[in-house]
Amino acid sequence: MQVFSDPRAAWLARLGDATLILGHRLSEWLSRAPTLEEDIAMANLSLDLIGQTRAFYTRACELDDGERDETTLAYRRGEPDYRSPLIVEQPNGNFADTMARHLIFSAYAAPLYETLAGSNDAETAGIAARSAREMAYHLRHAGEWMIRLGDGTAESRDKAQAALDDLWPYVPELFEADGLDRDVAASGFGVDPSTLRENFDSTIDDVLGQATLKKPAERRGQRGGKSGRHSEHLGHILATLQFLQRAYSEARW
Amino acid sequence: MTEAASPLWEVFVRPRNGLAHRHVGSLHAHDAKMALQAARDVYTRRGETLSIWVVPSSAIVASDPGEKDMMFEPTASKIYRHPTFYEVPDEVGHM
Numbered sequence: 001m002q003v004f005s006d007p008r009a010a011w012l013a014r015l016g017d018a019t020l021i022l023g024h025r026l027s028e029w030l031s032r033a034p035t036l037e038e039d040i041a042m043a044n045l046s047l048d049l050i051g052q053t054r055a056f057y058t059r060a061c062e063l064d065d066g067e068r069d070e071t072t073l074a075y076r077r078g079e080p081d082y083r084s085p086l087i088v089e090q091p092n093g094n095f096a097d098t099m100a101r102h103l104i105f106s107a108y109a110a111p112l113y114e115t116l117a118g119s120n121d122a123e124t125a126g127i128a129a130r131s132a133r134e135m136a137y138h139l140r141h142a143g144e145w146m147i148r149l150g151d152g153t154a155e156s157r158d159k160a161q162a163a164l165d166d167l168w169p170y171v172p173e174l175f176e177a178d179g180l181d182r183d184v185a186a187s188g189f190g191v192d193p194s195t196l197r198e199n200f201d202s203t204i205d206d207v208l209g210q211a212t213l214k215k216p217a218e219r220r221g222q223r224g225g226k227s228g229r230h231s232e233h234l235g236h237i238l239a240t241l242q243f244l245q246r247a248y249s250e251a252r253w
Numbered sequence: 254m255t256e257a258a259s260p261l262w263e264v265f266v267r268p269r270n271g272l273a274h275r276h277v278g279s280l281h282a283h284d285a286k287m288a289l290q291a292a293r294d295v296y297t298r299r300g301e302t303l304s305i306w307v308v309p310s311s312a313i314v315a316s317d318p319g320e321k322d323m324m325f326e327p328t329a330s331k332i333y334r335h336p337t338f339y340e341v342p343d344e345v346g347h348m
Contacts, residue, residue: 035259037280037291044294141290148283 009064010083011184012124013073014226015112016056017084020074021234022105023049024241028092038095041141045102048134055127062123075245079235080228087170089225089233093163096149096156100163102142103207108174110135111199112191120188143207150211161213168216173223175200262288263313264296265306274306282307 004010026046033039057070087105092098113135116128149160177185177194184190208215224230244251259281265274277296282288288307297305316324328334 035281037282037295040298041291041294044298137293144286144290148287 004060004064006063007180007183008121008124008187008189009060011180011190012056012060012063014083014180016053016060016073017082018088018105018109019049019056020053020241021082021084021237022088022102023047023053024237025088025090025092026098026102029098034095042098045138045141048131048138052127052131052134055131059121059123059127063121071245075242079230079238082225082230082234082238083228084225084230084234085170085173086222086225086231087167087174089231089237090167090170091233093166094159095145096159096163097166099142099145099149100160100167102138103146103204104167104171104174106135106138106142107200107203107207108193108196110139110203111196112193115191115196119190124189139203143203146207146213147211150208150213157213160211164208164213165216169219169221172218172221173226176223176226178226259283261310262292262307263310264288264292265308266292266296266300266302267304267306269301269303274304279310 004013023046026042026049029042030039030046033042053074054070057073061068061070061073087101090097090101110132113128113132117125117132119125119128146160149156151157152160175193175197177192181190181192181194185192185195204215225234260283261279262282262285263279264277266277267274280288280291280295282291285307289305292305292307293302296302
């Protein structure tokens with residue numbers, strides 16, 4: 001696939017890649033959640049993320065050459081074209097794994113969108129402002145669950161701590177700025193993710209404090225998704241996600 | 254499975270165009286905060302809601318269906334309790 005001609009488009013598409021893959025992951029819980037209430041809650045979270053994806057992709061295509069649309073970006077690209085951070089493609093695991101992943105992602109995305117609401121592109125600013133309200137709720141939902149799992153039974157506590165420990169290596173990638181991040185931030189369009197780390201840490205410390213969970217030690221970590229180098233999980237996700245568009249390329253709603 | 258351990262809550266929602274909270278259903282949740290979140294997710298997905306109340310179902314005192322006749326039947330025959338026997342002057346207009 002051809003690259004984006006406009007760095008703003010490439011950067012917005014990267015945000016969309018993250019929400020698309022995480023939204024798809026959450027949709028895998030449908031009909032499998034521990035309770036009916038949580039099943040609906042996760043469907044809502046998933047749909048919020050897919051909605052954000054559509055907005056990010058659509059604006060990216062408008063800023064770019066206009067030859068592609070959201071469908072092309074979502075369904076007709078190969079793995080290396082997706083620039084989502086590795087954390088969002090991690091398997092759902094048990095409920096604690098999913099909530100820990102969601103806590104980490106929303107503690108990163110909430111301040112990201114809040115800052116992006118000040119973008120010099122009014123359209124992008126509007127998308128970010130709406131998405132920030134959604135992420136504030138995601139953060140609360142995942143946070144309240146982590147507090148109850150951590151401060152719950154011995155088993156739930158063990159699972160919540162194990163989930164955090166397993167996912168923490170994927171945290172550094174979220175906040176590492178690359179050339180694209182710095183370019184769009186410098187132009188006043190986007191956000192340099194390294195400026196969000198302090199906000200993230202204070203959110204996480206607050207939740208983990210209430211949850212009586214330990215913040216994992218920060219090791220060097222895993223990275224690569226943002227530059228298109230993914231784990232084996234993404235290919236399986238795309239196989240499910242893209243099957244219909246690939247098999248019936250003229251399919252329409 | 255989890256249902257057995259988590260208490261039942263009644264959900265009341267106040268829509269944007271309504272004055273009072275209305276009972277919309279019930280749900281299971283471990284505590285009040287989670288009940289409020291679940292109510293938001295389960296009962297306000299399509300609506301424009303201004304406010305939600307959740308109340309532990311155990312806190313509701315209900316009439317006994319077996320006493321339905323004693324409780325409510327007597328009122329059925331007392332039509333004079335309906336305010337339909339007054340002449341309303343035309344000047345009053347719609348009441």
